[in-house]
Amino acid sequence: MYAALELDRVTKRYGAVTAVDDLSFTARKGRILGFLGPNGAGKTSTLRMVLGLSAVSAGRIDVLGAPDGRSVRDRIGFLPEERGLYRRMTPVEAIVFLAGLKGVPAGEARRRARTMLEDQGLGEAQNRQIRQLSKGMAQKVQLIAAIVHRPELVILDEPFSGLDPVNQQTLETVIRDLAEGGATVVFSTHVMQHAERLCEHVVLLAKGRKAFDGGVAEARSSVPRALVLEGALEAGAAGALPGVASVASQPLEGGGWRHVCALRAGANGQEALKTAFAEGLDIQRFELREPTLHDAFIVLTGETPSPETAFTGEAAA
Secondary structure (H helix, E strand, O other), X not given: OOEEXXXXXXXXXXXXXXXXXXXXXXXXXXXXXXXXXXXXXXXXXXXXXXXXXXXXXXXXXXXXXXXXXXXXXXXXXXXXXXXXXXXXXXXXXXXXXXXXHOOOOHHHHHHHHHHHHXXXXXXXXXXXXXXXXXXXXXXXXXXXXXXXXXXXXXXXXXXXXXXXHHHHHHHHHHHHHHHHOXXXXXXXXXXXXXXXXXXXXXXXXXXOEEEEEEEHHHHHOOOOOEEEEEEOOOHHHHHOOOOEEEEEEEEOOOOOEEEEEEEOOOOOOHHHHHHHHHOOOOEEEEEEEOOOHHHHHHHHHOOOOOOOOOOOOOOOO
16 A cells, blocks of 8 residues: 545534535655645645544545554554643643553653663753753653654644744654655644755645645646846836736835746746847836745745745745
């Protein structure tokens, strides 16, 4: 079986509201899958169905050969979006307790806990109460508790939320290590940069429906390259350059304009630049920008960016 997780036309309704609508995708064994979308897109509802915490309204789910995660819960690691640990426990006590629920003997769980805490730079904090730890440290403890039993499938719901950049990098390393060790990792996020760095395969969700299912490079190829021009030239002049399909413009502080020119398919921007210089257009700065996963998400989900964010790759907060 090459799939660790498979959803086939899955729907979830809450009364008259359809949170997940006819969703199908597959997470392959030993791979990292990014489950992406804005807040409220249906990501958490989907993961709850996978884990067996919420019933499917229609469709079929296969989790490690089972119809949902309840019967194979010892083979799954889950980090929920809403974090929660027993605050008066020490990290070691909390990890050993949660590992025991997954069938790991206490002695082995304690050994693994101490090793993993040391690896995450928490060796000196392992015997302090969790309420005395910083938010980032406590989140590391909860992540360790989610994977200490060495699960085959790891599900992380918004794992980067609330982490500073250093701890985000640390978590990215943990996710890569899990996949290299043979685990399948599915993580949900609304910040595209993490998925762009970590994933080969992404599923984009918008308003409960799948907008895209495939590789990161394929998603990016759905968006044109952009030529950024700054100077005194007007939008009409930028739009008339060869290969330019559309222009989003904004005024620059101190005068002049910033034009983000979306290029037509096959255009590389060089001809536009040659023409601009040959015509003596006032260009003080130029940049050829490759599309990002965030740009692809905007296009594939039908969202309309403002001129300030068009083709910039800035992630939604």
